[in-house]
Amino acid sequence: MNASLPSKPSLSPFVAVAFAVISITGVLLFFHVKNGPIMVLHEWFGWAFVIAGAVHVLLNWRPLLGYLKLRRGVLSLTVALVLVVALGALGWNHRGGPHGRPMVAQGGTP
Numbered sequence: 001m002n003a004s005l006p007s008k009p010s011l012s013p014f015v016a017v018a019f020a021v022i023s024i025t026g027v028l029l030f031f032h033v034k035n036g037p038i039m040v041l042h043e044w045f046g047w048a049f050v051i052a053g054a055v056h057v058l059l060n061w062r063p064l065l066g067y068l069k070l071r072r073g074v075l076s077l078t079v080a081l082v083l084v085v086a087l088g089a090l091g092w093n094h095r096g097g098p099h100g101r102p103m104v105a106q107g108g109t110p
Contacts, residue, residue: 005055015056018049 025042028034057064067073 015052021045
């Protein structure tokens with residue numbers, strides 16, 4: 001294991017807390033409960049979750065590749081990617097554009 005990466009026992013509690021914060025604030029944002037602290041927590045713990053997730057992938061690279069040799073591993077990856085594309089497309093078309101902003105031609109004003 002790379003000495004510069006944290007160990008799994010030190011990373012797991014951090015990932016659990018980041019997941020909880022992202023989940024709770026994400027649900028609140030979904031229901032349009034938007035205030036400064038919720039937005040800040042969601043955005044900054046989002047970055048922390050991205051970094052922790054990348055470290056998790058690095059620490060578990062071989063097992064993850066092993067999962068992709070299994071039919072259910074490929075199926076799981078495929079379902080996740082289809083959801084990303086589908087929800088991304090729905091998000092783009094929801095209320096006219098990304099983040100509910102009306103779509104306008106370049107140079108125009110909403």
